[in-house]
Amino acid sequence: MGERSLRRRVLLGAGVAAAVAAVAGGTGLAVLKYQIDHYRDPGRQRIAAAGYRQRVARVGEVAFSYAEGPDNGPPLVLLHAQHMDWYSYHLVLPALAESFHVFDVDYPGHGGTVCPAGYPMTAERIGADLAGFLESVVGQPAHVSGNSSGGLLAIWLAANRPRLVRSVVLEDPPLFSAEYPRIARTIADRSFRTCANAVREGTGDFLLYWIRASKPFFDKNVGPGAARLLIEAIKEFRRARPGEPVEIGLLPNDTVRQFLRGLDQFDPRFGAAFHDGSWHAGFDHASALGRVGCPALLIQANFSVLADGTLDGAMTGDDAARALALLRRGTYRRIDATHVVHLDKPQDFVRMVTGFVVTGNQ
Template sequence: MSVSVERFGQGPDLVLLHGWGMNGAVWHGIVPSLAENYRVHLVDLPGFGNSPLADGVDYSLSWLAEQVAAVLPEKCHLLGWSLGGLVASQIVLNHPEHVASLITVASSPCFMARDEWPGIAPKVLTGFNQMLAGDFRQTIERFLAIQAMGSEHARDDIRQLRHWLAERPAPQLAALEAGLGLLADIDLRDELASLSLPWLRVYGRLDSLVPKAVIPLLDERYPASRSVTFNKASHAPFISHPTEFVEAIRYFVG
């Protein structure tokens, strides 16, 4: 299994992990700004973009984390968007000595709505699973629309994501199916309470996948972490508000 990494710039190492159905090209809009200060690493998660997935792999969160950890530079700043936030979190839990700081973007330690926990309605993920069985490209289009929903730049956001997504090979169905399973099943709320490294959590207030109601719950659960909310952003604040997003990363990482 070979994990593809694209690198830009010089400076402290900043690794970016994309979300479900996407690939590392989604960061291209902010790479020029980030590369002024950092050595930026764009990872294609296994089964997405230029990281082909072998047959018969147990696509668990722990397996994903180990595949990505193997290509990380020492003491990097690790940023994960959406599903990538779960992968980044698992890497930090497994290898805290390997990472200087954690940044999660539009992510939750528990994506699925549960008792007294806001999140994605189970019927939404079930619907995506059913759609995948028919036409996975149409499913990704639907997911792009949901990610941008609420953003004042929704059409532009979708157009940008679609453009960058098309720069690399289409995702593999097995990775898409397994990724939805992770979003439905993973709950890292208790494990992440043990984190001691610097942690920034970034949100869009209009996000329909990681609802704003989860932010104060995580503020209370992880008081040592910091949170930043973009009031007019949805699930992809780095697309809709690139300048402000990069400023927040620079302020946190230094």
């Protein structure tokens, strides 16, 4: 998630700035507490009405948490972005359920999925365990759609377990840019560096650690005290609803709500492995793309390159062109959207996925 796009489309906004002012002035505290305690994301009811149920399945050493929709078509496995969880797809789950049998999975390091101590945060290990999930839970070849790091895992599956994958939708994956050492020249690595620091320092509450580490950014782009307000809001939420994923309704933008929810359940070792390159041990993007034999839809969202050469986004135009040239059966779509396309442009995302899978890729 790029810093400029976070500022432009994602971060907080006037609602939080007003709340900061209210707290600073000593007014509105009771109202704020009530809103935090009683907020329920409206997507919950829509997902339940569409027939989704949350489940847990043990595959080897991993207890996978996932949401499963009704059997209304071929299996579609969803792999969220790094720092998020299965619920980040809540805007598109009802529509996707009309055409697919959806399995929306928290992969290791994220959400409610539980791994053993010392679990290796590598594409090779996570990909192998996801392959086990496809074999034992999905039970037949599936279409796999992944956003960001989830897109990289979709590529790993298609390249290394081709019999399990019918097609892949690659939603703005950081192809080539996430490989070491180039990762150091991306905006995303600022968050991954924070992950590495958290692992080294042994912090026990990564969400609050991440917000404190980002305090200058919040102060500059939202207002003085914004980070403190978020921390207090999160503490109040946890007091009122212990054990639930964080939902902070005073945030006006859905992407940042999902980002904080995901960070609340995130293992920072995952991000640290991107920072030091260990996540990619044995997983070369170019080699893997060349082995993907199934149909692949490559979706590229907005990006920019800062004056110092830092990439703010997942891929440059050259990266996307290189990836498309390596894919044997690749289709490219460019969209005016932020990195998590299914949150920024949910209707466009559903249309692209269903059009590609149902009518266009076989």
